[in-house]
Amino acid sequence: MRRDLEILAQIDDFLDGKITKEELQNVIENNEDLDLQIESQEAIRNVMQKEAFIIQSKDALSKLKLLSVIKTVIFCIVLFGAITTSILLLSSNEKASESNAPILPKEKKPSAIADQLINTQFFKINNSRDTVITTQSGMILSIPQHTFETSMDKQCMIEIKEAISPTDIIKGGLNTMAGPTLLETGGMFKISAFQDDKELALNNGKSIEFMVPTTNKTPGMRLYKGSVQANGDINWKSPKKLTNPLTPSDINSLNFYPNKFEKYLLKKGLSKKSKKWKDSLYYDVTNLTVEEKTFIGQDTTLVYKFKSCINPNLIKTFWNKKFNNTLLATLEFEKRMPAIHKSGDNRILNLYTNNLEKNLFEIDSMAWKIASQKHKKSFYYFMQLREQSLSNSKSKRTLALLKKAIKSSQKKRNKITSSTNLSYYRGRLMQNDIFRWMNIDIPLAIRKAIIAAEKSRYKELKENLRETENNTADISGNNLTDEHQSFNLKIKNAEKFESKKCFAYLLRKDAHSFEKIPIKNNQLHIKNRKPNDYRLAIVGFEKDKSWLCIPEKIENQNLELFLETEESFTKKIEKVASSKRFLNTLLQDISKKSKFLESKKEEESKRLELAKFLYSSKIDTLFNEPDIFAFKQNRFTVQTFDYDPNKLVVKYLPTQKVDSINCVKAFLNSDKYEFNGKTTQNFKIEILSQSGKNMLKSHFEEPNKYSWPKNLLISSELRRGKKLSKGTYIVKLFYYSQLVSVKTFEVL
Structure with a gap:
């Protein structure tokens, strides 16, 4: 050492x-x-x-x-x-x-093809204040103050990409696949946040609340995260539950009228009247008198009887600002009012107004239990949505901004779709949810099980939905039947498009799903599909231009893409890919009439007119002493009609009494029935003696029946050699087993 x-x-x-x-x-x-x-x-x-x-x-x-x-x-x-x-x-x-080989840079993560094809929306916000954003498609983001980790400069930039409509989904090259499992989507989006080009993270405990608009809210939806594949496509994984707080709104901006009331106003040219005026008209229905419901004709007295309906006075008690900030002042309760009106059960409405402290789905279950069998399905559907109560955590500023955002969202959605049945999927984005594509989805097999229990919502699905089919919506190649086929299609001009910008979609006829299939070397291969269950859309994108081909059938063939305008592309895609194609709209075309009837002689009570329009009714026929008519022996007639003030005189109305032949004639003039060769067989008459004996079988020939557009004649002649003894007889007219009218006559 x-x-x-x-x-x-x-x-x-x-x-x-x-x-x-x-x-x-x-x-x-x-x-x-x-x-x-x-x-x-x-x-x-x-x-x-x-x-x-x-x-x-x-x-x-x-x-x-x-x-x-x-x-x-x-x-x-x-x-x-x-x-x-x-x-x-x-x-x-x-x-x-x-070798002089250079040092290779680090491998970059693959980017989604949708990032290139879908435009970005930019929103500059102040991180120190609560902010609510409304996107072009009507999606709403609620961002609390100090959500992001920012420097001293409080300004930051929010970037949003969204694909809510079928056109946006297809134009973005997106799909609805979780591995081999086919999903049904409620919308896709990507949220990013930057400050001076630096990615921002969320502060601990902070989240962003989103509301994605929908006109067809499906129970059981989940929020999926997107995993970008090497080819730029997205595979959806890691589903989590959506949150279901109620959406507050100004109660006076909501619509609690019966559906037919708006139709009535439109028909009369009164739809632009103020809410105060509409309220006065609607609430006045409760003042309808017995005299207004009764009409005395020449030989028949008619009385209108209305089936059970929601009392307008019950709605009047809570439709005011005192009930703001309760579950009654929410978009979700507004969606329940049509079902409550249809039920005609005041007890159901009272359940909602008397249980303001409960979760909405709990009240739905209570309503489901007491609803009639005909209306149970509607409340069962609401119960499945599991919508909860109002959130009290939002600041006054956020609530105010949220109400404005909802109005803006509804206006934007109205420009995109004519449906007024707007709801929202709601959830929260955490730190790992930003800077990546998110998707609101449900596996198709689960959604189809819901449909089976909710036939009332999907009436037109019967054409496409085979409930007996064991369809797991797994396209991996399992569960194949003889109906499954494979196809090879040649796309003539596919080579003109850049890589990854020409592809095809299989669109199920019974689902809002988008199965993306690549096109390689001008060839499209479709494996193991039932062709009658799908529509095929082939798209190509070149700069800002869109090309499209939608064949009538899926079969082996040569196809070519054609250039479309923005308008025509959207129209054709919506026709084959929109969820509207399998939903039965409750709205029907209404003939427009701008004025009330001016002639007082022909005008019935406006209250009665409105009540008849809003509610189901039937007509009871009353009889007094003058209703008994005396005729010479074996010469008599019977006459009855439904009163319509607009049609007192009808071309084919047989108003004259017939006493020239030995027979009974029953006349019926009515707008309630469709008279033709088939329906007349559903009508029958009985001729009874005072003792109750049916004289039709013993004394009369088989009745002859004749029909006109608004009239029915049933004629029965006396058998040869038969006579009716003196006395009073009763003639009853039936439609199936329902008694339409009763008349008496006397033989002298």
């Missing part, structure tokens, strides 16, 4: 110029590694301060053994490092002589 230190001291003397190299060689006996030792010592001197190092070295020679040991260790480390570096340099030089 001492010898090593002496050698180091001699090398230091050499480096300091005190001795020559020859003198150094003379001092060191074995000088084979002298050059390497000099180089190593020089490296040590460059690391440490020169003066301190020299002092410590000299002191170590005379006093400190500890520093000697440290010196030795440092020397060994430096020596090892120098040798290793030399070896690496030699190896590097050898490789460099073989």
